[in-house]
Amino acid sequence: MDVSGRRAYAAGMTTGRIRAIPGIAAADADSDVEARCELSVIIPLHNEEDNVEPLWAELREVLDAAGCDYEVIFVDDGSTDRTLQRLRAAVGGHPRVTIIELRRNFGQTAAMAAGFDHAVGRVAVPMDGDMQNDPRDIPALLARLDEPPGYDVVSGWRRDRKDRALSRRLPSRLANWIIGYATGVRIHDYGCTLKAYRREVLRDVHLYSEMHRFLPALARWEGARVTEMVVHHRPRTRGQSKYGLKRTFSVLLDLVTVKFLGGYVTKPLYFFGKLAVWAFGLAAAVLAVAILQRFAIIGDEPLHLNRNVLVLLASLLAIMGAQMLAVGVVADLIARTYFESQRRPTYRVRRIERCGRTVRSGEPAREAV
DSSP states (O other): OOHHHHHHHHHHHHTTTTOOOOSOOHHHHHHHHHHHOOOOEEEEEEOTTTTHHHHHHHHHHHHHTTTOEEEEEEEEEEOSSHHHHHHHHTTTTTEEEEEESSSSOOOHHHHOOOOOOOHOOEEEEEEEESSSGGGGHHHHHHHHHHHHTTSSSEEOTTTTTOIIIIIHHHHHHHHHHHHHHSSSSOOOOTTTTEEEEEHHHHHHHHOOGGGGHHHHHHHHHOOOOOEEEOBOOOOSSSSOOOTTTHHHHHHHHHHHHHHHHHHHHHHHHHHHHHHHHHHHHHHHHHHHHHHHHHHTSSSSOOOOGOHHHHHHHHHHHHHHHHHHHHHHHHHHHHHHHHHTTTTTOOOSSSEEEEETEEESSSOOOOOOO
């Protein structure tokens, strides 16, 4: 089944309506995994040949014992070892397993996006393929979603993290504090891959760069209820870690993008307008100092304006302020074009009730009947 077909099934299951997809065989459309899937477990893999077999065995045991209808999506992110071959041998064509092979190594965010695009479950749970996440936490994550008042995202918190203190845990704590402060969504562990998402909160979220770690913040800005729970974290016993301090800089740059998307994507003029106000304010202050110097109120003797470098600085700041305003107006027009051309609402509806019953849940208001 192609991506569009699986998305259509996912949309149908979210609203409780399973509808036929043109061009898809009836046998495919009626398959148990497609029609009744409650859970999609998404696992990006890159050079994890020693982990895929024990991971699949443990995951299958846990999910079969949980008694839910599930699918497992393995995304091979351009592995150069025998990960793909050993994975195929391990799953043996299992009907609940989908294997996505990417053409090259695109990175964890792209691999997760591929998994989300092909998932059909009502709940999506990504996890790492290095055996450090514990599959036995998945049922607890699902139970946490249904606790009052009902959550849309449950983020795992590796409180007892089994990684190196200086190179992994300390930078992670600092990054989590910065991300929480900047986004206003304060959770302890943005870097933990093991999370549970209701599919409707991922519908309008698009992942680029290293932005998978910001998914709880992006979901909160879409109106999702976000919480967290402590999960187990195990030491890596096979393979090598793909993470290090070199990712810190890219994460901070992505944070700037996320902050802009969360606070100003529908009103960019406010963002650039604030910069313009600061520029004009500084220009006025610098010019005031230059005028005071002209009349010797500041300094020992008068300093003519045409010889004062502060006048040039004030002019540059004023020009920058005017440019910021112009950029803000253009950005505002682009934002309006983006939302109006795609008929994207600037709000999200959780539920619509009429006559005491729910008529639509998790759908954009423009589709309401």
